[in-house]
Amino acid sequence: MKISILKEQLKTGFLDICYIWRKEYITVFRDFGALIFFLALPFAYPLLYALIYNPEVVRDVPMVVVDNARTPLSRELARNMDASPNAKIVSYCANMEEAKELMYRKECYGILLIPEDFSKKLVRGEQSPVMFYSDMSIMLNYKGFLMAITDVTMDLGAKLQVETLGGATPEQISMATSPVPYSSITMYNPESGFGSFLIPAILVLILQQSLVLGIGLLAGGVYEHKKLHHYYSGRERIHNNIIHIVLGKAICYYSIYIVPTVFILHVVPWIFSFPQIGNQWEIYAFMAPFLFASIFFSMTLSVFVRERETSFLLFVFTSLLFLFISGITWPYYAMPEFWKIIGTMIPSTWGIQGFVGINTAGGTIDDVHESFIWLWVLTGFYFVTTCLVYRYQIYKDKKRGFKGNLVLTDEV
Amino acid sequence: MVDLRSGFKILGTVIVRELHRLVSRPIYILCLIVAPLISCIFLLTLMDKGLPERLPTAVVDLDHSTASRNFIRQLNSLSLIQVVEQPNSFTEARESLQRGQIYGFLVIPESFEAKAMAGRQPELSFYTNNGYYIPGALLYKGFKTMSVLASGAIVQQTLLAHGQYGYEITPKLQPIVPDVHALGNPWLNYSVYLNNTFIPGMLQLLILLTTVFSIGSEIKHGTSREWLAKSHNSIILAITGKLLPQTVIFFVVGALCQSLLYGYWHFPLHNGIWPMLSAMLLLVIASQSYAVIMMSIAPSLRIGLSMAGLFGIISISITGFSFPVPAMYSPFRLLTNIFPLRHYFLIYADQALNGIPLYYSRIQYLALFLFALASLPLLPRLKKALQRQIYVP
Numbered sequence: 096m097k098i099s100i101l102k103e104q105l106k107t108g109f110l111d112i113c114y115i116w117r118k119e120y121i122t123v124f125r126d127f128g129a130l131i132f133f134l135a136l137p138f139a140y141p142l143l144y145a146l147i148y149n150p151e152v153v154r155d156v157p158m159v160v161v162d163n164a165r166t167p168l169s170r171e172l173a174r175n176m177d178a179s180p181n182a183k184i185v186s187y188c189a190n191m192e193e194a195k196e197l198m199y200r201k202e203c204y205g206i207l208l209i210p211e212d213f214s215k216k217l218v219r220g221e222q223s224p225v226m227f228y229s230d231m232s233i234m235l236n237y238k239g240f241l242m243a244i245t246d247v248t249m250d251l252g253a254k255l256q257v258e259t260l261g262g263a264t265p266e267q268i269s270m271a272t273s274p275v276p277y278s279s280i281t282m283y284n285p286e287s288g289f290g291s292f293l294i295p296a297i298l299v300l301i302l303q304q305s306l307v308l309g310i311g312l313l314a315g316g317v318y319e320h321k322k323l324h325h326y327y328s329g330r331e332r333i334h335n336n337i338i339h340i341v342l343g344k345a346i347c348y349y350s351i352y353i354v355p356t357v358f359i360l361h362v363v364p365w366i367f368s369f370p371q372i373g374n375q376w377e378i379y380a381f382m383a384p385f386l387f388a389s390i391f392f393s394m395t396l397s398v399f400v401r402e403r404e405t406s407f408l409l410f411v412f413t414s415l416l417f418l419f420i421s422g423i424t425w426p427y428y429a430m431p432e433f434w435k436i437i438g439t440m441i442p443s444t445w446g447i448q449g450f451v452g453i454n455t456a457g458g459t460i461d462d463v464h465e466s467f468i469w470l471w472v473l474t475g476f477y478f479v480t481t482c483l484v485y486r487y488q489i490y491k492d493k494k495r496g497f498k499g500n501l502v503l504t505d506e507v
Numbered sequence: 508m509v510d511l512r513s514g515f516k517i518l519g520t521v522i523v524r525e526l527h528r529l530v531s532r533p534i535y536i537l538c539l540i541v542a543p544l545i546s547c548i549f550l551l552t553l554m555d556k557g558l559p560e561r562l563p564t565a566v567v568d569l570d571h572s573t574a575s576r577n578f579i580r581q582l583n584s585l586s587l588i589q590v591v592e593q594p595n596s597f598t599e600a601r602e603s604l605q606r607g608q609i610y611g612f613l614v615i616p617e618s619f620e621a622k623a624m625a626g627r628q629p630e631l632s633f634y635t636n637n638g639y640y641i642p643g644a645l646l647y648k649g650f651k652t653m654s655v656l657a658s659g660a661i662v663q664q665t666l667l668a669h670g671q672y673g674y675e676i677t678p679k680l681q682p683i684v685p686d687v688h689a690l691g692n693p694w695l696n697y698s699v700y701l702n703n704t705f706i707p708g709m710l711q712l713l714i715l716l717t718t719v720f721s722i723g724s725e726i727k728h729g730t731s732r733e734w735l736a737k738s739h740n741s742i743i744l745a746i747t748g749k750l751l752p753q754t755v756i757f758f759v760v761g762a763l764c765q766s767l768l769y770g771y772w773h774f775p776l777h778n779g780i781w782p783m784l785s786a787m788l789l790l791v792i793a794s795q796s797y798a799v800i801m802m803s804i805a806p807s808l809r810i811g812l813s814m815a816g817l818f819g820i821i822s823i824s825i826t827g828f829s830f831p832v833p834a835m836y837s838p839f840r841l842l843t844n845i846f847p848l849r850h851y852f853l854i855y856a857d858q859a860l861n862g863i864p865l866y867y868s869r870i871q872y873l874a875l876f877l878f879a880l881a882s883l884p885l886l887p888r889l890k891k892a893l894q895r896q897i898y899v900p
Contacts, residue, residue, distance in 0.1 A: 233829075275658045456604065
């Protein structure tokens with residue numbers, strides 16, 4: 096007897112969820128604004144970002160040389176600098192004033208100054224310094240210059256060392272110049288590309304933020320046009336179960352997001368050949384709680400939206416903050432405690448860390464289990480807050496006098 | 508036409524009307540004051556350290572000798588690196604890397620010490636996770652420094668054993684010394700490099716959104732005709748009266764952000780505050796002008812806000828302070844010129860970071876000024892839309 100009642104209740108509940116699900120589909124697909132957020136935005140933004148960052152690396156940054164030594168050796172140094180992939184000599188200046196002028200006019204971003212006594216010192220067996228001045232407005236330029244000048248001076252220095260050895264065998268030479276050789280392997284982003292590092296984070300963030308904006312927009316519309324009663328009137332027989340509303344809506348958004356997720360996490364990296372060594376199914380399995388957490392996160396936040404369009408004002412700027420708090424640019428461990436705690440509460444933080452761990456670094460869900468668990472915790476947490484928020488809104492709505500069995504019309 | 512005196516009077520009534528609107532809704536207070544300041548403080552406190560230190564690192568020591576332990580101690584003494592674990596194998600270290608516990612690791616090969624002593628060139632290899640850009644680059648630097656120093660120590664020992672004097676040895680180790688000067692930012696402070704442009708970028712985004720919203724909601728709520736009537740049907744007075752209070756507030760907030768950057772955090776400011784303040788004022792007005800252009804082209808609140816959001820978000824990437832403009836594809840290289848933030852960034856680099864004469868920034872100031880005027884030809888179109896007063900959901 097009891098079991099059949101339970102069965103009956105489950106059936107009613109399930110049907111109720113499906114009812115809300117279907118209703119929400121109608122709402123979404125009749126709302127052009129929401130469709131843009133759910134479908135157009137996740138398709139357009141990744142492509143735009145990928146195109147901006149697709150060149151990945153900076154090559155041949157313009158620089159000038161002020162060669163006061165004018166010896167074969169100083170010319171060789173300048174030539175080697177020009178030959179390195181990172182720098183390109185655009186001019187040989189007569190003095191520093193001329194070089195500075197070129198830098199002011201942004202025709203170059205670095206100046207190599209070779210002092211008069213450059214070769215003299217070397218022949219005398221003294222250390223011979225060369226000066227490099229780098230513009231610091233763009234860190235990548237500086238990084239390129241630094242690597243180039245370090246490598247070039249080390250190589251030339253090694254060559255000079257060899258000359259002093261006189262008659263040594265190649266083996267002796269390599270032993271004398273580098274007794275402990277080293278090799279550097281850059282993992283997961285072999286060319287140290289800027290896009291390969293930033294895009295995975297942006298992709299995950301786009302998923303979350305488009306949900307936040309779209310769900311905010313829908314909620315704003317409901318609030319503005321006082322349509323909330325559509326969600327509870329006519330459902331009194333199951334006591335207006337809040338959980339059904341929340342679940343029904345969430346399933347609707349979730350099912351809509353399957354296509355954008357596949358596109359963003361699979362097709363975009365494939366088109367632009369971003370590092371993707373993780374197992375695709377692991378990624379999708381990992382994204383399941385991320386999507387749920389983001390959906391409930393968005394539904395909770397949507398309580399602050401009082402008008403369709405304020406969704407933009409409230410949430411667009413947070414995208415940039417969420418990107419930083421995720422720890423992809425500024426390492427997570429080096430953040431102040433306070434921001435770490437805030438970051439823990441944002442699904443994208445764990446989404447980005449986990450996605451980078453699986454997609455870029457080829458880990459498994461087990462490797463990123465911390466993020467995976469946190470996403471489920473956030474799913475649970477935001478599910479509860481969403482229920483509370485909806486309960487509160489419906490309570491207030493009823494108090495304002497929208498109670499009753501309104502006839503449901505097609506006008507949603 | 509209205510004469511100057513009554514013009515000012517009308518302007519006054521429009522400004523009062525706008526001030527009432529601004530204080531009537533919390534969303535304006537949020538976008539005008541709270542959001543920019545929170546973003547500013549968030550970014551500045553997040554990167555307060557300037558450069559991450561003590562990056563979690565692992566060392567796989569397959570040698571377990573005095574030399575290898577000494578090497579690990581030396582590595583750990585770098586301010587950049589903290590050796591948090593010593594896995595037993597490459598695989599363990601790699602797994603640790605994938606779990607995100609470390610950003611890189613170094614492998615000391617078997618019989619490292621013996622080979623080094625015998626001159627059989629044991630090879631150190633280091634692995635960095637460049638999926639994380641800054642930690643990857645910094646670790647590479649630290650590992651490389653230590654590896655070169657290890658070589659140097661051995662050569663030094665050999666040369667000493669050959670009976671050479673100490674002062675002869677250093678030039679042999681490194682005959683040519685590169686002396687690199689990082690102009691304006693010798694600490695390589697990441698916050699200086701990023702926040703000087705990123706914070707104005709956030710502000711620009713909020714200006715665009717708020718301006719579009721304040722114009723568009725007049726159409727949406729059907730108050731635009733009343734607004735025009737109040738300004739005696741003059742679109743110039745209507746727009747000026749509406750945007751002037753916001754200009755003042757945004758400029759004050761922008762100046763406050765600048766005072767945090769250059770006053771409290773002491774970021775480089777070589778030519779005094781005036782060039783930066785004027786750049787900020789021009790950036791505020793140019794952004795408002797862009798918002799007006801967007802509303803004139805598509806007088807729909809939602810489309811206007813979509814454009815403003817897209818423009819504001821993209822401008823932070825396309826400005827080229829993170830990824831330089833010359834390295835981008837040519838369409839973006841051209842496109843970057845129409846972004847006000849691009850010109851603000853160049854002014855900042857010239858005036859605050861490098862402190863070069865104002866003359867070299869003239870084009871940038873001019874560009875911002877022209878952006879500020881760019882909306883004028885489109886105002887009649889906006890006026891028509893305001894009179895039509897049609898809301899597109």
